[in-house]
Amino acid sequence: xxxxxxxxxxxxxxxxxxxxxxxxxxxxxxxxxxxxxxxxxxxxxxxxxxxxxxxxxxxxxxxxxxxxxxxxxxxxxxxxxxxxxxxxxxxxxxxxxxxxxxxxxxxxxxxxxxxxxxxxxxxxxxxxxxxxxxxxxxxxxxxxxxxxxxxxxxxxxxxxxxxxxxxxxxxxxxxxxxxxxxxxxxxxxx
Amino acid sequence: xxxxxxxxxxxxxxxxxxxxxxxxxxxxxxxxxxxxxxxxxxxxxxxxxxxxxxxxxxxxxxxxxxxxxxxxxxxxxxxxxxxxxxxxxxxxxxxxxxxxxxxxxxxxxxxxxxxxxxxxxxxxxxxxxxxxxxxxxxxxxxxxxxxxxxxxxxxxxxxxxxxxxxxxxxxxxxxxxxxxxxxxxxxxxxxxxxxxxxxxxxxxxxxxxxxxxxxxxxxxxxxxxxxxxxxxxxxxxxxxxxxxxxxxxxxxxxxxxxxxxxxxxxxxxxxxxxxxxxxxxxxxxxxxxxxxxxxxxxxxxxxxxxxxxxxxxxxxxxxxxxxxxxxxxxxxxxxxxxxxxxxxxxxxxxxxxxxxxxxxxxxxxxxxxxxxxxxxxxxxxxxxxxxxxxxxxxxxxxxxxxxxxxxxxxxxxxxxxxxxxxxxxxxxxxxxxxxxxxxxxxxxxxxxxxxxxxxxxxxxxxxxxxxxxxxxxxxxxxxxxxxxxxxxxxxxxxxxxxxxxxxxxxxxxxxxxxxxxxxxxxxxxxxxxxxxxxxxxxxxxxxxxxxxxxxxxxxxxxxxxxxxxxxxxxxxxxxxxxxxxxxxxx
Ligand SMILES: Cc1ncc(C[n+]2csc(CCOP(=O)(O)OP(=O)(O)O)c2C)c(N)n1
Numbered sequence: 183x184x185x186x187x188x189x190x191x192x193x194x195x196x197x198x199x200x201x202x203x204x205x206x207x208x209x210x211x212x213x214x215x216x217x218x219x220x221x222x223x224x225x226x227x228x229x230x231x232x233x234x235x236x237x238x239x240x241x242x243x244x245x246x247x248x249x250x251x252x253x254x255x256x257x258x259x260x261x262x263x264x265x266x267x268x269x270x271x272x273x274x275x276x277x278x279x280x281x282x283x284x285x286x287x288x289x290x291x292x293x294x295x296x297x298x299x300x301x302x303x304x305x306x307x308x309x310x311x312x313x314x315x316x317x318x319x320x321x322x323x324x325x326x327x328x329x330x331x332x333x334x335x336x337x338x339x340x341x342x343x344x345x346x347x348x349x350x351x352x353x354x355x356x357x358x359x360x361x362x363x364x365x366x367x368x369x370x371x372x
Numbered sequence: 373x374x375x376x377x378x379x380x381x382x383x384x385x386x387x388x389x390x391x392x393x394x395x396x397x398x399x400x401x402x403x404x405x406x407x408x409x410x411x412x413x414x415x416x417x418x419x420x421x422x423x424x425x426x427x428x429x430x431x432x433x434x435x436x437x438x439x440x441x442x443x444x445x446x447x448x449x450x451x452x453x454x455x456x457x458x459x460x461x462x463x464x465x466x467x468x469x470x471x472x473x474x475x476x477x478x479x480x481x482x483x484x485x486x487x488x489x490x491x492x493x494x495x496x497x498x499x500x501x502x503x504x505x506x507x508x509x510x511x512x513x514x515x516x517x518x519x520x521x522x523x524x525x526x527x528x529x530x531x532x533x534x535x536x537x538x539x540x541x542x543x544x545x546x547x548x549x550x551x552x553x554x555x556x557x558x559x560x561x562x563x564x565x566x567x568x569x570x571x572x573x574x575x576x577x578x579x580x581x582x583x584x585x586x587x588x589x590x591x592x593x594x595x596x597x598x599x600x601x602x603x604x605x606x607x608x609x610x611x612x613x614x615x616x617x618x619x620x621x622x623x624x625x626x627x628x629x630x631x632x633x634x635x636x637x638x639x640x641x642x643x644x645x646x647x648x649x650x651x652x653x654x655x656x657x658x659x660x661x662x663x664x665x666x667x668x669x670x671x672x673x674x675x676x677x678x679x680x681x682x683x684x685x686x687x688x689x690x691x692x693x694x695x696x697x698x699x700x701x702x703x704x705x706x707x708x709x710x711x712x713x714x715x716x717x718x719x720x721x722x723x724x725x726x727x728x729x730x731x732x733x734x735x736x737x738x739x740x741x742x743x744x745x746x747x748x749x750x751x752x753x754x755x756x757x758x759x760x761x762x763x764x765x766x767x768x769x770x771x772x773x774x775x776x777x778x779x780x781x782x783x784x785x786x787x788x789x790x791x792x793x794x795x796x797x798x799x800x801x802x803x804x805x806x807x808x809x810x811x812x813x814x815x816x817x818x819x820x821x822x823x824x825x826x827x828x829x830x831x832x833x834x835x836x837x838x839x840x841x842x843x844x845x846x847x848x849x850x851x852x853x854x855x856x857x858x859x860x861x862x863x864x865x866x867x868x869x870x871x872x873x874x875x876x877x878x879x880x881x882x883x884x885x886x887x888x889x890x891x892x893x894x895x896x897x898x899x900x901x902x903x904x905x906x907x908x909x910x911x912x913x914x915x916x917x918x919x920x921x922x923x924x925x926x927x928x929x930x931x932x933x934x935x936x937x938x939x940x941x942x943x944x945x946x947x948x949x950x951x952x953x954x955x956x957x958x
Contacts (some may be wrong), residue, residue, distance in 0.1 A: 190426075190869055193706065194708065203538075204375055206538060206711045207376060210540065211374050214897075215540065216376060216538075216539070216540070217504075217537055217538065217539050218376065218537065218538040218539075219479075219530065219533060219535065219536060219537035219538070221480045221536070227709055227710070227711060227739065228706075228708060228711070228914050229706055229708035229709075230706040230707075241539075242611040242612070242614040242615045243608075243611040243612045243614075243615040243682055244537035244539070244611065244680065245533065245534050245612075245681055245820070247681050247682060247683045248697055248699075249697040252918040260703060260704065260706070261706070263500070263700050263703055264699065264703055264706075265699075266466030266700065267697040267698060267700065271442070277660075282914070283914055283917045283932075284704050284705065284706035284707075284829070284914070285706070285707060285709035285914050286704045286705050286706070286707070286910055287704055287911060287917065288909065288912065288915070288916045288917055289743070289744045289909045289910065289913075289916075290744070290906050290909040290918070291743055291744060292704035292705070294704060295703070299702070302747050305700065305763045312882075316830070324934065334762070337556075
């Protein structure tokens with residue numbers, strides 16, 4: 183079956199859910215069936231967050247099974263490693279290179295793997311790291327990292343980039359539209 | 373118009389579109405957004421109750437008064453509301469009544485993994501189990517019809533993947549609410565034994581009628597495909613079944629209690645191997661086996677714990693080995709933790725230091741059980757902190773042990789079911805220190821209003837209970853305010869509470885920084901003074917981290933100004949005066 187599986191990972195508070203919403207709405211606006219699912223609840227408390235978007239003619243299950251994702255978008259390198267096993271063989275990873283310490287590292291119980299990027303490259307031959315924070319900052323808002331990440335994968339999806347832009351416009355607050363579009367296009371150019 | 377909405381949003385939308393009049397409930401993941409969405413849509417009256425029992429009872433009253441009513445809660449909430457439910461099933465309803473319960477297979481954010489289908493069996497009432505957002509929408513309307521046609525409450529059960537998964541929903545034509553008469557009917561609504569006996573007979577007869585209904589309703593449908601494998605399933609498990617076996621024959625149950633015996637028997641006779649795919653308990657399987665029907669694949673192959681997925685189903689049917697590749701081992705965990713700036717951090721820094729036994733409760737403060745704080749030693753259910761501490765204190769007294777237990781509870785949990793425990797402690801001459809973290813919100817579930825927050829669900833001002841006065845009126849003489857941001861003061865207050873015989877209550881009133889968007893000036897580290905001793909890291913704050921170590925030196929602490937929220941706990945933990953005090957607190 184040709185279902186396109188997207189997994190989005192990150193840290194609570196990074197805007198993973200809004201990015202998922204943009205992708206899901208874009209698929210719907212392109213006339214496809216879509217199921218989107220994330221686990222929230224404690225997510226805002228700085229924990230690890232994972233979200234699924236499944237796109238196709240008819241989508242049944244809302245969950246992506248490890249080993250079947252076409253694309254993994256990770257907002258943080260350690261989270262990319264944590265969920266890289268969701269990718270199917272040959273799947274593509276796009277990740278934000280800016281690290282965020284987990285509480286276990288912040289409290290000295292664990293150390294952040296210094297070779298995280300090497301480990302990512304080893305785990306996924308088709309991995310692309312970008313500095314989403316700088317791109318978001320250049321667009322005018324550090325918080326627009328989520329839009330940068332959507333932009334970075336936009337051309338790899340079975341969705342027209344113009345549709346994604348339209349959805350970003352519609353989900354953004356009036357005064358955030360310009361920043362978000364800049365971030366989206368900044369991500370696409372990265 | 374088509375929209376992509378979650379199961380919870382679909383239920384809320386349909387409630388308004390299906391003549392709903394009154395909704396009540398108590399927050400609990402994954403059910404919470406349902407009532408929030410009813411409020412946001414603004415068409416139907418709704419409110420937060422202080423607990424699930426009150427929510428359901430208020431919905432019962434609404435139904436008796438003639439309005440279609442909805443009560444929402446998470447799975448464990450039904451335990452709290454069960455007393456009402458297990459007699460409401462006898463009285464039946466006037467206007468339709470739906471109890472929406474959200475289960476959490478996989479325990480994404482719950483303390484247990486109970487299967488609410490047991491309650492439908494227990495209460496002998498119908499239960500609907502939607503498989504996507506559209507069905508969540510449709511089943512609300514069906515639920516009201518069944519409720520009124522059979523004079524019974526109806527349970528609408530979701531799971532996390534239904535409540536939170538978004539799918540496409542098409543809205544139906546709106547049914548305007550019609551409020552029926554408010555009638556006095558003693559034998560129907562007063563469950564004295566004599567009336568109850570009559571009602572019990574009716575409950576059993578009603579169940580037989582519902583069973584007949586189950587045989588013919590389109591809620592239960594057979595999708596005949598290849599006959600070698602036939603699968604009986606419901607809810608989100610249906611989606612996983614379709615994913616695994618797009619061409620198999622499926623009996624999809626929408627009404628999961630009572631079961632359609634004839635339909636199941638017929639389906640079983642048409643297929644080769646019969647497989648039952650259900651998340652959590654073997655509810656279908658046990659009943660189907662009891663019908664004398666052979667089940668080829670069931671709970672022997674599909675786990676009783678956790679969620680099901682297409683992979684598990686294929687493997688259970690013997691057709692595949694698991695596709696799933698394994699995660700990379702030995703990565704640092706990223707558990708949830710107190711937000712930067714949260715007052716709970718100050719409290720747990722001290723509880724951890726004092727090494728007292730902390731009888732805990734359910735809320736953000738439960739995160740105090742995790743390392744490095746490790747300062748919560750029991751957490752059972754909402755409200756148990758105070759009552760359990762009371763029991764501990766009594767046994768300590770009998771054993772001649774002098775330590776006094778400490779109970780920690782939040783405002784919402786105190787109103788939910790902590791107050792009665794405190795009443796007992798006062799009444800029964802107890803001896804525990806109780807700390808109420810009144811952050812003026814129901815934090816863990818996303819910041820809902822409660823009787824102490826000063827606002828109702830829709831945000832309008834409301835009567836605000838005075839916790840200190842309430843504690844006194846329950847019979848507690850020693851009630852003292854606490855400022856958990858000030859560690860020295862907190863330590864002194866806790867020590868005083870532990871030394872003073874009898875019940876002692878501390879109330880911290882610092883508001884939730886996340887809910888009230890409080891931003892404090894950030895902390896800075898003086899690298900000249902920082903010795904790299906790591907004392908501040910005990911604060912377990914994600915704003916802190918170690919920089920690169922210079923040759924022959926210990927790595928020094930850095931504060932991420934984008935994350936820091938200036939609570940000042942690390943400043944007070946620092947023994948070398950290397951961190952600058954946040955302004956406005958202390
Ligand atoms: C019976 C029951 N209902 C609901 C929940 C979901 N729940 C978990 S924590 C919590 C509220 C916590 O609020 P509060 O006590 O004010 O503490 P805070 O999180 O704000 O620190 C709720 C409603 C539950 N676990 N059990």
